[in-house]
Amino acid sequence: MSHRHYKTLWMSDLHLGNRDCKAEHLLNFLNNVSVDTLYLVGDIIDMWEMTRQFRWPDAHNQVVKKILSLSESGTRVIYLPGNHDAPVQSYTGMALGDIEIARHCIHTTAAGKRYVVLHGDQFDDEVTLGQFHAWLGDKAYDLLLFVNRWYNRYRVWRKREYWSLAGYIKQHIRSANLAIARYRQACCNYAKAHALDGIICGHIHHPEQRYLNGIHYINDGDWVENCTALAEDEHGNLSLIHYLTTDSVQNTPANQVHSSKAA
Template identity: 40%
Template sequence: MDSLQPKYKSIFISDIHLGSEGCQAEALCDFLKSNTCEKLYLVGDIIDGWRLRKKWFWPQAHTNVIRRILTASKRDTEVVYIVGNHDEFLRAFLGFGMSFGYIDVKNRITHQGVDGKRYLVVHGDMFDGMMRSDRKWIMFLGDNAYNFMLMVNTKLNQVRRRLGLPYWSLSNELKKRTKKALNYIHSFEGHVADYCKRKGFDGAICGHIHVAEMREIDGITYMNDGDWVESCSALVEHHDGKWELVEHKPEFMRSSVKSEELVAAPL
C-alpha cells in the first residue's frame, strides 16, 4: 500500500453531540488524528442544538473537533455533513446548497461502496416514530432523561475510576436488558431495511439510536455507526471493500482492551 494512502477508504461517525456535556470530544479528536480516510461522513447529531438552546456549553475540546474536521477537508478528505434531529436547525438552509467551507451539508446521500453496493446514508430520525410532530414532546422528554442518566453515569464512573475499574455504561446496559428498548431498536432497524428495499438500495448507513450494529435484514445490509457519547464507535470502509465497526476508547474508559477494537464481525 502507498504510504501516502489514507488508512481507510471511508469513515462514518455520528451522534457526536458537540455542545453537550456527554460528548467524548477528546476521544474523537484522538481518533481523527490517528485515522485518515478519503471520505468522511458525519451522519447527523454532530452539534446538539437541543442542549445548546437550554444551556451554553462549549469547551475547547469541542472546538478542537471542528478544527480537526475542517483541517481534514482542506487536506483532500471529502467531508459530507448529514443533518440529524439534534442539528435539524440546518435543514432550513439545505435548499440553498449549504456548505461549511469544503464541507457539503445534506439531508441524505448515496454512498457507492468499494463492494459495488449502493448505500443510503441518512441520520435515521425519519424512521423514528417518536419524531412525528404529535409525539415529538416525548422525544424531548426522553432526551432530558437520557442526559440525566449520563450525569449519573459520569459520577458513577468517577468512583469506578478511583477504584481502578473500567468504564461502565448504564445506558447501554438498559438498552441490552430492557424489552421495550430492544423492541424499539429492532423496530427502527426494520423500518430502515424496509425503506431501502422499496427504494432499491443495497444497504443503509445511519446513526440516531446510539447502538453500533452491522447485520443483514431481509437482504439489506444495515449498518449503524453508534455514537461519541458512550460507545465512541465508528464505521469504517477498507480499501478492499471490507466493512468494520471500531471502538476508540479514551484512557479512562479502557480496561484490558486495545484503544481500537472490533465490536462486530467484518462484513
C-alpha cells in the same frame, strides 16, 4: 492507537456542546487516522443542549478544528444533519467552506454495494408512539446519561476504564429494545423500497450491523456512550470500530452483502 488509513469513515452523534460528549477520545481517534471520505451522520453539534446551557470546552473546539483541517487537506467531508443540529438542514445542497451538506445520500462501496446514508430521525414517527412517548424517552435517556456520568467518575477514581452503564441498562429495558427493533425495521424498509443493498445511520446511539431480509443495516453508534465509528477499506470491507474496547473491530467482508438473511 496506531495510525490507520481508511477509504471511508462514518461517524454520528458526536453531540459537541453536550457535557456527555467524549471529545477527548474522539480527538485522539481523529488524530490517528487519515481518510479519503468522511461522513458526519448527524447530531454533530448538540444545538438542543446548547440552547439550554451553552457549554463549549476546548476539546470540543479542537474536534471542530480537526474536521475543518481534514476538509481543507483533501478529505471529502459530507455533513448529514440530524434532529439535534436541525438548523443545518436548511443548508442542504449547499457547502459550508469545503464541507458538503446533504439530508441523505447514496454511497457506493469499493465492492459496488449501494447504501443510503442518513441520520435516522426521518423515521421517528414510525418508531415512537406520539409526542408524549418521545418526550418521556428523552427524559429517561437524560437520566441514564446522568447515572452513567457519575458511575464513570467513580470508575476513574478506582482507576478503571470507561464502561457504558447507560448502554448496559438500555439493552436490558424491554421498551428500549422494542424501539430499537422498530427503528431497525423502518430503516431496512426504506433501503429495500429504494432497491439498495443497505443503510448506514445513527440517531439511536446503538452501534450494530446485521442483515434483515437481505438488507445490510449498519448503525455507526455515537460518541456519548459507545465511542464508535464505521470504516471502509480499499476493498469495500466495512468495519464497526469500538474505540474504547480491546475487541475493537466488527468486520463485514464486502462479499458477504446479501449472503445472510439473519433477522
